[in-house]
Amino acid sequence: MTHIVDDADHFAEQALAGFCDVHGRLVRPVTGGVVRATATPENKVALVIGGGSGHYPVFNGYVGPGLGDAAVAGDVFASPATRLIANVARKAHRGGGVVLCFGNYAGDVLNFGFAAERLRADGIDTRVVPVTDDVVSAPRGQEARRRGVAGDVMVLKVAGAAAEAGLGLDEVERLARHANDRTRSFGVAFGGCTLPGADGPLFTVPEGRMAIGLGIHGEPGIDEQPTASAAELGALLVRRLLEDAPDGATGGRVAVLLNGLGGTKYEELFVLWTHVASALRGAGLALVAPLVGEYVTSLDMEGCSLTICWLDEELERFWLAPCDSPALRIGTVSEAGPAAPLPPDDAEAGNRWTEAPAPSREAGAGIARALDALATALRGAEEELGRIDALAGDGDHGQGMTRGAAAAAAGAREAAGAGAGAASVLAAAADSWADRAGGTSGAIWGLGLRSAAGALSDERAPDAAAVAAAARAAIENVMRLGGAKPGDKTLVDAFEPFARVLSGALDAGTPLSEAWSRASEAAHAAAEGTKDLLPQLGRARNHAERSRGHRDAGAVSFALAARTVGEFVR
Amino acid sequence: MTHIVDDADHFAEQALAGFCDVHGRLVRPVTGGVVRATATPENKVALVIGGGSGHYPVFNGYVGPGLGDAAVAGDVFASPATRLIANVARKAHRGGGVVLCFGNYAGDVLNFGFAAERLRADGIDTRVVPVTDDVVSAPRGQEARRRGVAGDVMVLKVAGAAAEAGLGLDEVERLARHANDRTRSFGVAFGGCTLPGADGPLFTVPEGRMAIGLGIHGEPGIDEQPTASAAELGALLVRRLLEDAPDGATGGRVAVLLNGLGGTKYEELFVLWTHVASALRGAGLALVAPLVGEYVTSLDMEGCSLTICWLDEELERFWLAPCDSPALRIGTVSEAGPAAPLPPDDAEAGNRWTEAPAPSREAGAGIARALDALATALRGAEEELGRIDALAGDGDHGQGMTRGAAAAAAGAREAAGAGAGAASVLAAAADSWADRAGGTSGAIWGLGLRSAAGALSDERAPDAAAVAAAARAAIENVMRLGGAKPGDKTLVDAFEPFARVLSGALDAGTPLSEAWSRASEAAHAAAEGTKDLLPQLGRARNHAERSRGHRDAGAVSFALAARTVGEFVR
Incomplete structure (x- = not known):
């Protein structure tokens, strides 16, 4: 249930305002989302991430040095409007072009795609990279049709580090696509999430059952089965991903994310990790800086997902590169001063x-x-x-x-x-x-x-x-x-x-x-x-x-x- | 519900093993808990924190430079045994004495108190500091009888920073007690938590109601009332704490923690924060590096708590000091190498x-x-x-x-x-x-x-x-x-x-x-x-x-x- 709410229609907007107040060192609010509050070099490629709200820390929790330059926030589980995406991207643009990165959902594909056209029309070179990591949402060979879930974290981490390292727009786009090509996720749910203002959950899973392959907005899964032991669940998650390993991923080194969807206890994730880690190691894989916790939530949904990114030398370098953001810090980022003041919102917002x-x-x-x-x-x-x-x-x-x-x-x-x-x-x-x-x-x-x-x-x-x-x-x-x-x-x-x-x-x-x-x-x-x-x-x-x-x-x-x-x- | 479990009797132990596997850069397992994996100077005071499991990141998530030297982990919601506390503290001791810091619960008071006596008998100067921040658990004037909840974070942050700065045992103990004296918490719950292996929640809150002042193990609260709007809830939390402001706390600068108990959405906390922050600022307080998120959970309990620590100059210095741990990083800690190997477990564990x-x-x-x-x-x-x-x-x-x-x-x-x-x-x-x-x-x-x-x-x-x-x-x-x-x-x-x-x-x-x-x-x-x-x-x-x-x-x-x-x- 959502218990803390004033007005369900403005829940996402108000949550964003609270978030910006707490994390003012790293982010500042603009119409439609947030941009970095820390100084960013001229001509750096701007990585703009975004999508519906309700998935914190995705997306605004990942803005900062080494990660996103800005995040666009739609309503809960709803794509942000084209106009807002374009506005946030213009604010983040430093002259080096823009990469728009988002989960592969119909509304986001439309809005980010159309925003890219509007930005290009303004002379801002813009690329779009939809994340497509969820193995159950389309079969092998149709990877481009898959939806984006927790693999967002792998793709934006790599793209953000590449942009921070000063790489050009073509390279940042290539690396984001490469990280996406090498990333696979698979999840299960034990219970549904409740939208702010709603009386009941968006979906339910019968007591003692788990939904296999459920999406992060309650989209239907592919199957339902009795709840398994932690050992069986760990084996299932690993098996399903290893079966779907991308072609050409042979290095034996992987980035791993065991993600909680919001209502699953940290302790449960750590219990599950013992099995996931040993199954992956048993398959001869070396686990590089694994993450276990709540990185892509779905409000208070009970469930978890496993994400693997098969690394090569360049992906590993960017996966391990330092970053600093409200929700993820790795290594040490040299302190950047505050950014210059922002330009005013673009004219079309003014309706004159x-x-x-x-x-x-x-x-x-x-x-x-x-x-x-x-x-x-x-x-x-x-x-x-x-x-x-x-x-x-x-x-x-x-x-x-x-x-x-x-x-x-x-x-x-x-x-x-x-x-x-x-x-x-x-x-x-x-x-x-x-x-x-x-x-x-x-x-x-x-x-x-x-x-x-x-x-x-x-x-x-x-x-x-x-x-x-x-x-x-x-x-x-x-x-x-x-x-x-x-x-x-x-x-x-x-x-x-x-x-x-x-x-x-x-x-x-x-x-x-x-x-x-x-x-x-x-x-x-x-x-x-x-x-x-x-x-x-x-x-x-x-x-x-x-x-x-x-x-x-x-x-x-x-x-x-x-x-x-x-x-x-x- | 707890959905991911192999054997409820070993749930806490298995979760700890998974945690240690993920966070091996910072912690390593010992019998009864974890100690730092990073090098620690000779003669530094050892801050040993602990209590029952089920509250992640409390306590093991707060071990690392600038925070705890070690954490003892009992079973879920159960105090760790005396023998285990003594064992973990011996492993963490660097010659400068030990401060044992824990929430004020009968079992913990007994076990940590007795462990301190055993350590002193071994020649290790040991102090005990129970945290007593929960305003509803005893009236003003009887602060020492209050139980410890999210205020743990304030006390261990200050004590950990003081120990890291090289202060002596008397000073670290004094600062820990001082931070505790200046810290107050108040919480509400919307729904109960479920112990691993249990069929139903430990307690329930009727739909549309909230329990006022409920403890982090489901201990009875002081009242129950209809669910309030976020605005009303924020006002309630702030009012109840400001009424209980400690004597002599007049500086106008406060450390603040708005804590989620596990099942409450991040977005809800950010919505609530907008009201909490403006009520505190409206009362003339300056908010110093506030924290909003899940810092002291109670398994998957739905609810939240507000904690305020009234700062003075020395408390603010230690509150803001850098730290590095699995769950909390502030500023930049200079990289310490790995610690020396640990001595073997003490003889009494061997039963010869x-x-x-x-x-x-x-x-x-x-x-x-x-x-x-x-x-x-x-x-x-x-x-x-x-x-x-x-x-x-x-x-x-x-x-x-x-x-x-x-x-x-x-x-x-x-x-x-x-x-x-x-x-x-x-x-x-x-x-x-x-x-x-x-x-x-x-x-x-x-x-x-x-x-x-x-x-x-x-x-x-x-x-x-x-x-x-x-x-x-x-x-x-x-x-x-x-x-x-x-x-x-x-x-x-x-x-x-x-x-x-x-x-x-x-x-x-x-x-x-x-x-x-x-x-x-x-x-x-x-x-x-x-x-x-x-x-x-x-x-x-x-x-x-x-x-x-x-x-x-x-x-x-x-x-x-x-x-x-x-x-x-x-």
């Missing part, structure tokens, strides 16, 4: 609009009205969408969409009220949606609307060509950055036919309202058709099983949105 | 006996037979003793006595089998009892029997004078080191009249068997009379309430023992 010419201004007002109607429609469908989502996911889709659309409508209204043009109104809606909705749907809608806004203008009302270009840009970016294709049982299943029919009809000279109407019907038909699809994307097996025969909530809500907005299209 | 003359040997065999009978009798009474104990305590008295007596009988049998005399057989029984029984009863019985053994001889059979002297020595040491008087509702209520009647009758020339019989009856009558007593000793209020009208389990088992052994007295 200039008054647009009347046609574009009127189009902007129309967009705002359409989004109001969308927010109302989604609020009406919230429960139904939640029910559909709960069949295969965590059931929060309706809530996320309602919150996102309401925020988007408010953002659009504010921009339209200030006389902004169509492009700016839609961009304001996009950023508000992404900031407030959280989760994957928030990231996708923010990205899609932002991409569409880029095809509009603040000078003119959008014509048929602009609307077609907006639809194409949106679906193109959502598919490229989100990595989903039609048939993967995501909103793309409805969005892709919508965009294809809309832009095709407009190109053929069909009037806008007629083209939109046809596109909406195509989206509806496709959403219904997701019943018969099996998801192909890197999700756990149980998810695929459970989603058979059910519509995808993201596709359904997209179709609803297309139809609702259609009323405003003339 | 020489054959005694026949009369003493025969008396030794008689003692062993009597202890066999005692073990049988206690096994028969185990459930009944547990039931009596559960009315006011944790219900483990019967189990502890059965385990202790069985071990004592086995130890005595082994010594007698090797031809040892009366004194050695009884000493072997004492040490076995203390080693295996755990808890306060184990400490008292070990101490009583060891004290009695000191009045016997390996040359002669014990005569009336020796038996009288043994009884006097035993009750004198138990009362002096245990701090209990008749009327405190402990075993002393039965033991004191037993020893008084026995030695008085023997002094008056009464035959031994008749004297013993009268003494036994006095013990029985007194044990029955504990129904009408109210405990005076430093225990929480609820305990006093609950024990009204019930016999004391320790007094009852003492009376049973006296009668059982009487059958063998001729």
Whole structure:
């Protein structure tokens, strides 16, 4: 349970403020996260880490010399918004480029990927390195689809040390990817974690059983079995990882992390370590500076995971390099003085609009009205969408969409009220949606609307060509950055036919309202058709099983949105 | 729950082995605990900390330069045996004397106190400093009766830094006591902890309620109230401590520890910190290097505590001094090389006996037979003793006595089998009892029997004078080191009249068997009379309430023992 809370909606934000107060020697708060408080050399590569909150010390506990330059913090278990990632990275950038490092989850891939594009557009060379260490989340040969769990620590330790040593952006990126390629994790859970403000745990494990391969947000595992003795559990963890040893990892020296997920006692981890250590040594491996403790938690989840990084000479050097951060100190880092004051937040956070010419201004007002109607429609469908989502996911889709659309409508209204043009109104809606909705749907809608806004203008009302270009840009970016294709049982299943029919009809000279109407019907038909699809994307097996025969909530809500907005299209 | 366990009886021992394997740079295992693995200067004062296990990082996590020289580890929530404390301290001693620092609990006071006497007898100047920071466990003016909780961290940090700075034994003891005098803690619990091997938690807190002032072993608190918001909880913690500020603490600078008990999320602590920090600053206090995290746990207990140490110039210097240990690093400690190899365990651990003359040997065999009978009798009474104990305590008295007596009988049998005399057989029984029984009863019985053994001889059979002297020595040491008087509702209520009647009758020339019989009856009558007593000793209020009208389990088992052994007295 979460017992210490004022307001569940601001729990993560408040925890971050408390953390910054305690660790002011090492970190200072910025909008969206923290950056180092200690001086950092000009032109050093900036390692920016981040993801959802609720995993302390991941990520903010690992900011400091020899580790991260900054950490972005989303809401509990929710990806931070694109805008916040870009803001934190700009603050951390010292002229040497940026490496964005995060766990491989759909929302984070979207938000960090889109943030990287925005940073590059500003002239900041930016690389993205998703961590993919969890062996149960996709089979061998599909390692890139695996999710990131405690292996974050190995990757950010190596990348942080490489950046601190003054290596260039290509090298830091290469080493981060190399560490990730050599890292494998496997975990078990004995009991669920409870989100702040929730009445009960996110999931439960029956008494006397353990969930095998469960994710750090309660994603389904691959199996469940009776609780084992410490000896049996140690053998299981080691066996499962050694079976999955990366190709070419032959040196016999490994970095090891035996991680507690929050509710498991330190003493239990030490008991388990006796078996893990002897099994690894029995397999001929030398254990280099092993870590045993709480390094990547999942709120108060009971459980543990084992992570192994197969070292070579360069990985071992960076694994052992000194570092200093709130949660991890190794060796001795020479004391750096305090950093220079930070530049102010970037302009886009300020939402300043200039008054647009009347046609574009009127189009902007129309967009705002359409989004109001969308927010109302989604609020009406919230429960139904939640029910559909709960069949295969965590059931929060309706809530996320309602919150996102309401925020988007408010953002659009504010921009339209200030006389902004169509492009700016839609961009304001996009950023508000992404900031407030959280989760994957928030990231996708923010990205899609932002991409569409880029095809509009603040000078003119959008014509048929602009609307077609907006639809194409949106679906193109959502598919490229989100990595989903039609048939993967995501909103793309409805969005892709919508965009294809809309832009095709407009190109053929069909009037806008007629083209939109046809596109909406195509989206509806496709959403219904997701019943018969099996998801192909890197999700756990149980998810695929459970989603058979059910519509995808993201596709359904997209179709609803297309139809609702259609009323405003003339 | 405890999910990772092989054998609950060896859980603490196995956890310690795992801990030593991970942290071999800083600590190495010895019988009974750990000592530093890093070189320590000759003649440095040795700070030896310890107590029951289950509180990681307390105590073994705080061994290293600038902190403890060694830590003694008892079973989970049970005091380490006298013999083990003495062994660990001998290993840590560098010629400068020893400070034994531990939380103020009956079993620890007995065992550390008796160990100090044994060390002094060996020529090692030894001081004992019990930590007494928990404001709810005794009122103002009776601070010395308070139990030790998270304030351990403040006291051992200051004492460790003072010892590292090369201060002498008097000064290190003075500073440890001074830090303790300036330190106050107050805690709340939301949920109980589960002992390894147990089916359910040691205690529970009703859903939506919190226990105020609960101890770190589940000792009763002073109140229960509905769960508060983080803001209200922060205000409560701060108010309760500021009300109890020590006299003469006026500097306005404080060391602060906001501690999680194991099952409370890091994020919750950071949320709470925002309120604690602002309330303290609002009271005009400057917060010096505050700590927020899990520093003194209670297995997986949900809850937290706040500790304040009112600093003066010397306390602040030692609070901020560098240290390096598995769980706490501050500043930079210059790298010490590895320590020299350790001397072998002391002889008494080896249990080597020489054959005694026949009369003493025969008396030794008689003692062993009597202890066999005692073990049988206690096994028969185990459930009944547990039931009596559960009315006011944790219900483990019967189990502890059965385990202790069985071990004592086995130890005595082994010594007698090797031809040892009366004194050695009884000493072997004492040490076995203390080693295996755990808890306060184990400490008292070990101490009583060891004290009695000191009045016997390996040359002669014990005569009336020796038996009288043994009884006097035993009750004198138990009362002096245990701090209990008749009327405190402990075993002393039965033991004191037993020893008084026995030695008085023997002094008056009464035959031994008749004297013993009268003494036994006095013990029985007194044990029955504990129904009408109210405990005076430093225990929480609820305990006093609950024990009204019930016999004391320790007094009852003492009376049973006296009668059982009487059958063998001729």
